[in-house]
Amino acid sequence: MAVPARARRTARRPRRFELRATALYFALLAVIIALVGAAARTAAAAAVHRPAWAAALALMGVGAAMAGCRGKRRISAARIVRRSAEALDEATQTAVEALDAASPAPAVDLAPAGAGACSGRLGTEPTVLLPEAVPEAPADTVEIxxxxxxxxxxxxxxxxxxxxxxxxxxxxxxxxxxxxxxxxxxxxxxxxxxxxxxxxxxxxxxxxxxxxxxxxxxxxxxxxxxxxxxxxxxxxxxxxxxxxxxxxxxxxxxxxxxxxxxxxxxxxxxxxxxx
Structure with a gap:
């Protein structure tokens, strides 16, 4: 029985050095590094000022990494979008609650209406008018x-x-x-x-x-x-x-x-x- 002979792979020719391609490669690499640095600075600033948003972005990054590392197991894009939306919703609620807790309560003016006009000055404490005490007639003035x-x-x-x-x-x-x-x-x-x-x-x-x-x-x-x-x-x-x-x-x-x-x-x- 005759064994078919395998076709021989042709040897790859070494690429020649091209100055244009090399410059374009390094330019793209510099742009990518700059974008990554800007993203890192933005993430650091967000982590300081908006920890809820930083947590949401971290969750999205972890989800993307897990999707790339699982190999054959596919994670649908719809599931990733849904989880990201839930994480963003939780982060939004957390941020709103934090803002509500940090914002001071509005001052309530307990002064009755027209108190400033009665006192003649605005912003002053209201004057409380107490009923005048009516002196009782002494016993010696009661007619007997x-x-x-x-x-x-x-x-x-x-x-x-x-x-x-x-x-x-x-x-x-x-x-x-x-x-x-x-x-x-x-x-x-x-x-x-x-x-x-x-x-x-x-x-x-x-x-x-x-x-x-x-x-x-x-x-x-x-x-x-x-x-x-x-x-x-x-x-x-x-x-x-x-x-x-x-x-x-x-x-x-x-x-x-x-x-x-x-x-x-x-x-x-x-x-x-x-x-």
Whole structure:
């Protein structure tokens, strides 16, 4: 059996040195190196400023390298594009979240509308207007119906007026055997005050006999520096004459209301003026 003879390969002729081809080769190599260097610098800058984009490019490079190294196993272009798109989407979401976290929150103006106009200057703190405190009326300005009080309550009310106006050692001593003294006190300047209280109706006036009984004990028994008779009604003319002769201060209903309101003189001040 005859064996066919193999055809002999013809020996390759050595290529001649061509200056043009060599220069073009090195020019293309320089361009490729420059492009690779620029790409490397761009990748380094992106890795510093945009790490998410650098990660996406790295994933794409790894995918391309794996596709070239697998040999017979083919990786479809559609799969590579899909994975690259997913990587780019994740990188985009990461970059957006990083930008949102790094951006400062917008300043919220809590000042009410028109606060700048009310204060006269823009940008100033709003002025908070608080309701003005309404002072309560003091107890001594509350009108008291002395006619509606019983005798004991009337004596207590007169004693409170003395305390309000600065008297010391105020005491209610009215009762059986008081010898005409219902309230005793000491004025701010140290004088002794003896007061007899007469809670009468409007038609019942204090007469001269009441003044005479009080005048016989207020100075000699109680040692009063100031003797006062206070009533809710009025005094008769003889009673006023006797009080003027003995130096007894008479306070009728209208004068009592002025004393209580602070509009009239206190009884011990009235005696000082008369003296």
């Amino acid at each position: 119906a002395y006619e509606a009080l019983d005798p004991d309550e009337f004596e207590q009310a007169v004693a409170e007026l003395c305390r309000r106006d600065g008297c010391l050692d105020v005491d209610v001593v009215g009762g059986a055997g008081d010898l005409g003294a219902d309230v005793v006190a000491r004025t701010p300047d140290g004088r002794s005050v003896v007061i007899q209280c007469k809670r009468y109706c409007d038609g019942n006036r204090v007469g001269s006999q009441d003044l005479q009984r009080f005048g016989g004990t207020c100075f000699t028994v109680h040692g009063a520096d100031v003797a006062v008779v206070v009533t809710t009604s009025d005094f008769t003319a003889p009673a006023l004459d006797y009080a003027e002769q003995c130096g007894i201060v008479c306070v009728d209903g209208p004068q009592l209301r002025r004393w209580q309101e602070g509009a009239g003189p206190r009884p011990w001040e009235a005696q000082s003026s008369a003296g």
